[in-house]
Amino acid sequence: MAERNFRSLLEAQWERGNFLCVGLDGDREKIPESAQRESIREALFAFNRTIVESTHDIVGAYKPNTAFYEAYGAEGWAALKDTISYINQFAPDVPVILDAKRADIGNTNKGYAIAAFDDLGADAITVHPYVGAEALAPFLERADKGVIVLCRTSNPGSGEFQDLITEGEPLYVKVARNVAEIWNANNNCSLVVGATYPDELKRIRSIVPDLPILIPGIGAQGGDIGQSVKLAKDSRGKGFIVSTSRAVIFASDGPQYQDAMRRSAQEYDRAIRAALVD
């Protein structure tokens, strides 16, 4: 039996034309009435389960962000594990990206790698670049797992350090170069580039023609989905995933909220496919 591999799972999704990543960012106060449960663990899991049931055949990845679960303590952490276990069983062809933005030094990262990959069962993790590749070895050496490095983040103030010119080009370009040329020895690296920075996205794609790019920042944050797809696709018309969360998972809080989620995901999916053939 072939070992589960993040990049292979992504490639299979791209083969099917699935480029949408849905963020599983639970918020107890926004969970519809019918998914509410007495315990927060059950409520977060019940809600995530309905998202997965409604969208698993049209998405290319799921992306729970650890911040939303940690806010509920050990119960939240248990809900995160329940959710990833469920996806791995119910939709085993959909990779799970743990949006944890971790990065410590040396052996300490072993704890995070065990947590993300072995305990929680995620296929990939997002990491900060600041400590350098040497420190991130416990992630990078896991060839079957994805290491998705923050390159250009989608927030308005991301330029504070990322735009600083070093060796004749901005820091975010240097990060992209190092990840492509040094970090990616196991072919398991990707980059995060926000849809809110189309010029930067274009520049990064020209520098790293083969690295997968995870694109947050569409929808509520203002990034344009069609433009992002055109700028991010590789020479094969693949190589990217577009991530959205609230616009899909909180599409409605009424009794038919599952239908609303699916319709919203379908709209994003259609917009991506249209941009690819445009």
Added chain:
Amino acid sequence: MAERNFRSLLEAQWERGNFLCVGLDGDREKIPESAQRESIREALFAFNRTIVESTHDIVGAYKPNTAFYEAYGAEGWAALKDTISYINQFAPDVPVILDAKRADIGNTNKGYAIAAFDDLGADAITVHPYVGAEALAPFLERADKGVIVLCRTSNPGSGEFQDLITEGEPLYVKVARNVAEIWNANNNCSLVVGATYPDELKRIRSIVPDLPILIPGIGAQGGDIGQSVKLAKDSRGKGFIVSTSRAVIFASDGPQYQDAMRRSAQEYDRAIRAALVD
């Protein structure tokens, strides 16, 4: 009743001459026999409790690193909360730094701030600078809590990005400047600078005369404690904490391990005090 405040707690510890921070980095396999329990939650907590009992009167801070707890899932998270709750009750004058190295964007950081400060009860958190101050507002606006920014990390490969020259000086210097000049509006910021980089530590102290500096990297990593103290102290002979973990908490695995912990912490404490009057 005065509100609990990280900087005030630190200042009170410095007043007492306490500059040592002990890292609570639990590892089930290294926990001495007498602290072992059937559940990992109880074992991690029992061990941390013995560390605190043995050292609370001679330390300036405790610093649990989240990686070691997350590796054990929800049980580990519960042990982390048990530990911080215990310190807050048993040794309320000792601030707790959550060494989490978090940093997401915008509202997502609210989840991490709630987790660290409100759910777990920590007094400070370590964060990555890459996303910029705008993104970290949910941490920075908590004036009573410490925000400890990675500036120069202690690992051998930390120069990959941190040493890049931008605007005529290395990136880590720019981080130090921005934190001092922009991020620190609420007087709640500190920097992380590894003891393994004494030249950089000296340079940073000259640039940020008033910011507290957290110094990891002594002991196993090779940083010199006396040199670090001399380079890191501010004009008052205060303004820093030196962090160690394994050398204290795993000083012995025999039945008298609590005595060994205390002796090890006392040796570090004496070395710091000696360097301050040298």
